Amino acid sequence: xxxxxxxxxxxxxxxxxxxxxxxxxxxxxxxxxxxxxxxxxxxxxxxxxxxxxxxxxxxxxxxxxxxxxxxxxxxxxxxxxxxxxxxxxxxxxxxxxxxxxxxxxxxxxxxxxxxxxxxxxxxxxxxxxxxxxxxxxxxxxxxxxxxxxxxxxxxxxxx
Numbered sequence: 545x546x547x548x549x550x551x552x553x554x555x556x557x558x559x560x561x562x563x564x565x566x567x568x569x570x571x572x573x574x575x576x577x578x579x580x581x582x583x584x585x586x587x588x589x590x591x592x593x594x595x596x597x598x599x600x601x602x603x604x605x606x607x608x609x610x611x612x613x614x615x616x617x618x619x620x621x622x623x624x625x626x627x628x629x630x631x632x633x634x635x636x637x638x639x640x641x642x643x644x645x646x647x648x649x650x651x652x653x654x655x656x657x658x659x660x661x662x663x664x665x666x667x668x669x670x671x672x673x674x675x676x677x678x679x680x681x682x683x684x685x686x687x688x689x690x691x692x693x694x695x696x697x698x699x700x701x702x703x
Contacts, residue, residue, distance in 0.1 A: 545577040546602050547645040548610045550589045553656065553667070569667060574601050575645040580679045583648070585668050591615040595622060609642050651678055 554568035570589050574597075575581045582601055586593050594615045602608065604623035610616040612628050619626040627640045635641060652674045656662060662670050680688045 545607045545609065545639075547573075547575045547577065547642040548594070548598060548602075548608055548616065549573050549575075549642050549645040549649070550586070550594065550613070550615075551649045551653075553653070553671075569664070571671065572597055573645045573648060574598070575648060577644060581645065581648045581675055583652075583671055583675050585671065589613075589615055591618055595619070598622075598624070609640060611642060648678055 550570055550572050552568035552570055570586050571583055572586045572589070572594055573581060573583045584597060586597070591614070595618050598608070598619065599622055602624065605625065607625045607627065608616075608619055609627050609629065610619070612630050612632075616626065616628070629635065629637060629640050629642060636643060652671070655674055655677075656670065659670070677685070
């Protein structure tokens with residue numbers, strides 16, 4: 545089971561939130577329930593863009609939960625089982641919800657506010673750090689970092 549959602553990051557411009565917020569950076573998120581979140585800056589939130597990433601990152605046949613945003617309309621034709629939640633009516637209907645990925649957006653935005661501005665060229669790196677922190681929020685990060693570095697670095701041992 546997977547939750548998909550998009551969000552916008554950027555400065556606080558009064559009166560404009562969500563889709564269509566000019567000057568904000570669109571980010572697409574995929575959260576496997578009981579698993580990890582994956583996020584990526586996207587050029588836009590058109591169906592073609594979001595479907596392309598979903599096809600690359602999510603196993604076909606998976607049950608996918610989204611809101612009613614029209615960009616998710618093609619999921620079934622690509623082999624995904626698809627359920628939608630209408631946030632205009634409610635935020636959850638049994639197992640049909642996307643509160644997990646929305647929890648990540650809240651986690652990420654709260655932490656980014658501490659920086660009082662992020663260089664747009666470096667924003668994807670901040671986003672990946674937040675993805676890592678969220679995915680390992682219950683782990684000892686020092687031990688996790690050492691293990692991760694060990695996977696990528698070769699250490700020369702001398703006697």
